[in-house]
Amino acid sequence: MPRPTRREQLLTVANILSRTRKLIHEENCPLAITEQGVTNVYLGISVGSRFLGMGVHISAALSHQAGYFSLRLSLVCYRIVPENSPAFSFVKEITSFDGTFNPMIREMAAQGLLDLFQARKASPHDRLSNGMTLLHYICSKIPRMSERWRSQIQSLILRLLQHFSAEIQESDNNGYTCADHLLDDGRSMNHTGWTLLAAKLLEHGSQLSFQIHYENYTDFFLFWALNEYQTFPDPVICSTEGIEMVLLRSEEGLRKVIERDCVDGFMVSDANLALFILATNKGWENGCRILL
Structure with missing residues (x-):
């Protein structure tokens, strides 16, 4: 079963540095003869002047897979306009x-x-x-x-x-x-x-953006109740591993997160209730049992 893509936003929104790592197989999967994976590194910088009414977005995307590297550069110029434009x-x-x-x-x-x-x-x-x-x-x-x-x-x-x-x-x-x-x-x-x-x-x-929906899970959970996480290439920014394991319905992955992060019966990295509600909305009975 594919592992989740992990994306970490390291800088501010205007200057974004992110790293995405996706492994092809679970660690114990018999097909995982070699540690195949895809690593993507993205750097984007936006610089704009309201006084000049102009801005520029420069980005570089580096991808590594199976021993090969690829680099994609992008330069976009844009106008900063008022809402009555x-x-x-x-x-x-x-x-x-x-x-x-x-x-x-x-x-x-x-x-x-x-x-x-x-x-x-x-x-x-x-x-x-x-x-x-x-x-x-x-x-x-x-x-x-x-x-x-x-x-x-x-x-x-x-x-x-x-x-x-x-x-x-x-x-x-x-x-x-x-x-x-x-x-x-x-x-x-x-x-x-x-x-x-x-x-x-x-x-x-x-x-x-997981952090945007962190305080109000309602819209986030309702969306994933109707959609499968694996359908999209990299759907969530800065998600937690517990959330990803529930979205992937990975029993082994969820157990590992609980064993690693559970202190005195409570999760350190995630809210127990949030994970339970998400598993319930997904209709994942085994996940709910694991979280009880």
């Missing part, structure tokens, strides 16, 4: 509309943004001074929108995803990814459309 104003208008959101309006909304991009009045790389991109901004508006909008807005974002690249994977200055904004309000999880959209964002490289 053309694209952000347009998004605010369409997400505040309280009428019937029919397919024609959806197409007009998508085309309206594309027209702004083509006329160079806006760019998919534009962001606010708080680090939010257009995609972050749209996702932050969704949880508070009417239920009748869910399928239309979902289709709108899916159509626009092809115009966003690194923005899908980035966090804003408060540490929120696009998926975090989408699930920031537990009310959003009452709608299957938002769950499907969050899953689609994770498929495209977005992640959920």
Whole structure:
């Protein structure tokens, strides 16, 4: 059974250094003849000036697998714009509309943004001074929108995803990814459309920041009750090993975490209740027994 991917964020949101390590097999797996694995190291630095209205994001990704190294460099220039700039104003208008959101309006909304991009009045790389991109901004508006909008807005974002690249994977200055904004309000999880959209964002490289949801597990747990952890390449930033073992339904892994971190009947690295609730939501009976 695959081990969990481990990602550790070492610096601030604006300057991110992370290391991801994924082993192909469990330690006792008979197929693990050699210690095969994949190691990815990512360094990203964002530097911007509100006075100049410009910023740049420089990143380097180093990957090591089976004795081979690969290096990918990226340089993205972006504008720092106010919330009343053309694209952000347009998004605010369409997400505040309280009428019937029919397919024609959806197409007009998508085309309206594309027209702004083509006329160079806006760019998919534009962001606010708080680090939010257009995609972050749209996702932050969704949880508070009417239920009748869910399928239309979902289709709108899916159509626009092809115009966003690194923005899908980035966090804003408060540490929120696009998926975090989408699930920031537990009310959003009452709608299957938002769950499907969050899953689609994770498929495209977005992640959920465990620290963002640490104090309110509701949205985090509800999402994983409907989705499998193994489906996504690297879905959670800074998760705990206990949480990952429950998400992976790894009985051996969970027992090892408990043996290592349990002091006087309580977990040091995780909240017992949180792990139990997550295992319950996942319908994992054996995990619940282990935690009792």
